[in-house]
Amino acid sequence: MQYRILVVEDSPVVLKVLKHLVSQSQEFEPVLCSCYKEAEEKLAEGESFFASIVDLNLPDAENGEIVDLVLEQKIPCIVLTGNFDDSLRVGLLNKGVLDYVTKESRYSFNHVMKVVNRLKKNQDIKVLVAEDSSTSRLFIKILLEQYRFNVIEANDGQEALAKLEADSEIKMLITDHNMPVVNGYDLVRMLRRNIRFQDLVIIGLSAEGDTSLSAKFIKSGANDFLKKPFYHEEFHCRVISNLESQEMLETIRDLANLDPLTKLYNRRYLFEEGEALYQKGAVAAVLDLDFFKKVNDTYGHFVGDELLKEFSSLLIDVFNDALIARFGGEEFCLISALSVDEVVGKLDEFMDLVRGRTFTTAEVSVTCSIGVCSEQQSTLGEAVNLADNYLYDAKRTGRDRIVLSEE
Numbered sequence: 001m002q003y004r005i006l007v008v009e010d011s012p013v014v015l016k017v018l019k020h021l022v023s024q025s026q027e028f029e030p031v032l033c034s035c036y037k038e039a040e041e042k043l044a045e046g047e048s049f050f051a052s053i054v055d056l057n058l059p060d061a062e063n064g065e066i067v068d069l070v071l072e073q074k075i076p077c078i079v080l081t082g083n084f085d086d087s088l089r090v091g092l093l094n095k096g097v098l099d100y101v102t103k104e105s106r107y108s109f110n111h112v113m114k115v116v117n118r119l120k121k122n123q124d125i126k127v128l129v130a131e132d133s134s135t136s137r138l139f140i141k142i143l144l145e146q147y148r149f150n151v152i153e154a155n156d157g158q159e160a161l162a163k164l165e166a167d168s169e170i171k172m173l174i175t176d177h178n179m180p181v182v183n184g185y186d187l188v189r190m191l192r193r194n195i196r197f198q199d200l201v202i203i204g205l206s207a208e209g210d211t212s213l214s215a216k217f218i219k220s221g222a223n224d225f226l227k228k229p230f231y232h233e234e235f236h237c238r239v240i241s242n243l244e245s246q247e248m249l250e251t252i253r254d255l256a257n258l259d260p261l262t263k264l265y266n267r268r269y270l271f272e273e274g275e276a277l278y279q280k281g282a283v284a285a286v287l288d289l290d291f292f293k294k295v296n297d298t299y300g301h302f303v304g305d306e307l308l309k310e311f312s313s314l315l316i317d318v319f320n321d322a323l324i325a326r327f328g329g330e331e332f333c334l335i336s337a338l339s340v341d342e343v344v345g346k347l348d349e350f351m352d353l354v355r356g357r358t359f360t361t362a363e364v365s366v367t368c369s370i371g372v373c374s375e376q377q378s379t380l381g382e383a384v385n386l387a388d389n390y391l392y393d394a395k396r397t398g399r400d401r402i403v404l405s406e407e
């Protein structure tokens, strides 16, 4: 999907820079206008715009009329201006513009693009607002929707908890303290005791005068805190900065735990997380593609890489509830809580799928060999070693087969 970005700017140089920056992402399509009238005509055509970047002073609209024009149409608006004026800035932010940027350097334009990219990401981010006052809740909802967040509402802590439990996609909670049934502070404490909500970004809110509450909220696990009434620029800054910190944490975690090519878990993660699963009676299997060197030699490493990715997705499709890791090269390991018979049944099904299709645009046919440790061992390490020995037996005795015990 392409997102149309309306750019209204009379300076040809700035227009060119913005066109270049907006077009850098294939998902954005810049629609360029050099004056108010042109923008008015474009908007009258009726096509929707995802966001707008507008110059405050246009030759045919010198007093910021363009801002009212785009805001009337509910298009998120970022304002560009030649000079910084604090009272003007506050006036614009009060009107509902997302940001106010002075055209000082290329960093300003990069900042504009950061806001546009943020809007795109926010559409997929669900934010739960827990607040008993409907006026306050609506105000927060409007602020969040300006930034294109997907907003869900709750009247009290208990309702918030139920909504969070029912929807694992909620990424952020903005909660008031004084709410009936379960207050905000208790809600945060309950959530943080549950490992499932460790990554939830939580921002606490409270009425003026309660000085100890901010520390209490943060000590109980909230990421940040805002005192009401807050200025909406501060609200947006805190929401975005807390989200960005969480996203950075997730990136670091992914770098540490995932194989960069296939996005499966890596060996270290499998042993770290898999031991507890194994001790509950799970089954370990090791899989290896047959004659993979030949694939690389014949089709090149790029096709080899694509094949590894497609093979991994197929593995995830068939074993959607197993812990799956790429051990390196063309070797994979999975730990499944199913019974040995069920795992072997699914592995047979997987091998049939591999045999019955080709991989990548080069249409490469492959097979794989598998070792399964069918008897419970004292550690996951021992089970994987045994499965690895059986895999070696599968290779030695002809490949494209599963071995479950010593041959």
Ligand SMILES: Nc1nc2c(ncn2[C@@H]2O[C@H](COP(=O)(O)OP(=O)(O)OP(=O)(O)O)[C@@H](O)[C@H]2O)c(=O)[nH]1
Pocket: 261, 288, 289, 290, 291, 292, 293, 294, 296, 300, 301, 302, 303, 304, 305, 308, 328, 329, 330, 395, 399
């Ligand atoms: N394209 C690609 N190739 C890789 C990657 N990691 C390892 N390989 C290749 O995988 C091949 C493994 O070859 P071998 O260990 O000889 O195994 P094989 O050819 O699959 O033979 P058998 O396992 O005995 O059936 C080597 O050519 C490696 O270079 C990777 O990330 N991408």
